[in-house]
Amino acid sequence: MDGERLRCYWSKEVEALLLTYKQFETLIPANGKQGAAHTGEDGRFVEDLLSEYLKKFLPNGIEVLTGFILRPAVKTGGSGKKRKSDTDEHSSQLDIIVYDSQNFPIFQRFGNSVIVPPEGVIGIISVKKHLNDGDIEKECKALYQAAKLCRSLDSASSKTSVRGPFLSLVSMKSKIKKEDPDTLEWIFKRMQKVYSIGERPKYDHLINYIGSLSDFSIHKKKSKLERGELSAEYIAFNHTENELHLGLQYLLNGLLSVYYDETRRSIIRPGFTSFPAKSIEMSLGKIICSTER
Template identity: 50%
Template sequence: MEEKMGGERLQEYWRQEIQAMEAAYRQFETLLPAEERMGAAHPGEDGRYVECLLAETLERFLPRNIEIFSGFILRPGVKSGSSKTPRAADPDQHSGQLDLIVYDSANYPVFQRFGNHAVVPPEGVIAALSVKKHLYLPEVEREIRALQRAGRLCRGEPGVHGPFLALVSMGSGGQADAGTAVFQALEKVYRETPFFPEEIVGYVGALTEWSICRKKRSGKQEMEYSFYRHPGEEMHWGFQYLLNGIFSVYYAPERNHGMRPGITAFPAGKDRDEFLGSIPYRERS
C-alpha cells in the first residue's frame, strides 16, 4: 500500500477557512449591494469589512498574547535596548496609518489605544499588513512604499528579525500579468539602493487567486520573488503563507517564544508558476 504524505487535512482545513471568509464578505455585499458596480454600497466600509474579516480570522490562530490593531508605529528618538547606536540622536518618526499591525502586547507597551486602533512602539511589531478588497495594480507602488517605511521604523539591532510586511487582498478583479506588474513596482521602490531585509515586502497576494512570495537567494544578498496561482482547491495557499510569515518573526530565537508549531501544510512538489526576479539588499553588522 502506497504511503501518503501528511498535511492533507490541514490543507483542506485552511481552504475551508478562506472559503468561509470569502462567503462572509459576499453576505455583506448581499445585504448592502452597490447599484452600478461590484461590491457593497459604501466603498469605505467595504474595505474596512475586509480588514475586520482578515484580522478576526488571523486572531483565531495566533497566540493569545498577540493583538491586531489598525493604527500607527511611533519610533521616538530615545535610547532603546542595548544598541551601540542608540536612537537618542534621531528625530521622532511615525508611519502612515497601517491597516493591520500584528503586535506582541504581552511583552511590549502600547502608547495609546482606542478600540481596535492603537499607536505602538516598533519593538513589539510582528507584522504590518496593507489590506484591500481588490488589489488594483496602480495602487501597488504606493502601498509598498508605506510598508517599506514601516519596516524601516522597526529596524532594531543586528540579528533581530524585523516585521513581516505584506500587501493582501481578497481578489484582483481578474487582472492579467499581475505578477510582472507587481514586481515592476517592487523594483521601482527598491532599485535606487539596496535596502535592509526588514524593509523589503515579503508577500503580495490576492488570497483567492494568486500569491507573490519572497525567499532569500542562497549564497547571495538578494531576495527572490516567485508567482504562484492557487485557485479552487489550493485557495489555502496564500493564507498559510501569511501565517508562516508572522510565525517566522514571532518564533524567531531571539524572541524566546518557544518552538514554532506545525500548523501549516503546503502541497508537496508544487512549483512556482513564474520566477519574477531578484532584489538586492544590505546586511547589517
C-alpha cells in the same frame, strides 16, 4: 509528505472568509457595480474580517490592531545609543499591525486603534477589497517606510539584529489583468521599481507577501548570489481550485516565523520614555545597600 488534512482545513477557512464577504455585498449591495454600497464601510469590513480570522489562529498575547508605529529617538534596551543622532519618526496609518502586547507596552489605545513602539511589531498588513494597478507601488512604499522604523533593534546581547516584521499586501480579489508581461510579472516589475530608488534595501525591509486570496500568491524567500550577496527571490502561484489555502497559510506562517524567531526570544526594553538633558539640581546624599537585587 502528507499534511493534506491541514491544506483542506485552511482551504475551507478561506472559502468561509470569502463567503462572509460576499454575504456583506448581498446585504448592502452597490447599484450597478461590484462591492457594497458604502465604499468606506466596505473597506473597513474587509480589514475587520481578515483581522478576526488572524486572531482565531495566532497565540495569546499577540493582538491584531490598526493605527501607527512611533519610533521615538530615546533610550532603548542595552546602551540605547543607537538612536542618539535620530529624530522622532512615525508611520502612515496602517491597516493591520500584528503586535506582541504581552511583552511590549502601547503608547495609546482607543479600542483596536493604537500608537505603538516598533519593538513589539510582529507584522504589518495592507488590506484591499480589490487589488488595483495603483496599489502595488503605493502600498510597497508605505510598508517599506514602516519596516524601516523597526530597524536596528538589538537583542539583549547587542550583537544580533532582531528580525523585522512580516510585511504583506492582501486583497479579497484582484482587478489587475495584464498580458505582456502577465499579471504576476507586471506586479513584480512594480515592486522592483519601488526598491530600486535610493540605497540598496535590507532583506527584512522588502515585502514578504502580496496576494489575492481568490487569485494568486507572491511570496519572498532568501537566495544567495554567486558572489555571496543576499537576495530576495519572489515565487508566484496562480491559485487553482484546491489552492485557496495558500494565501492564509502564507500569512500565518510568516507571522509565526517572526514571532518565534530566536532573535526575538530575548526581550529588550523599548524606547518608551524621554527626559530632557538637565543637570542635577541637588544631591540629597547616599544610602549604602547590598549588591543583591
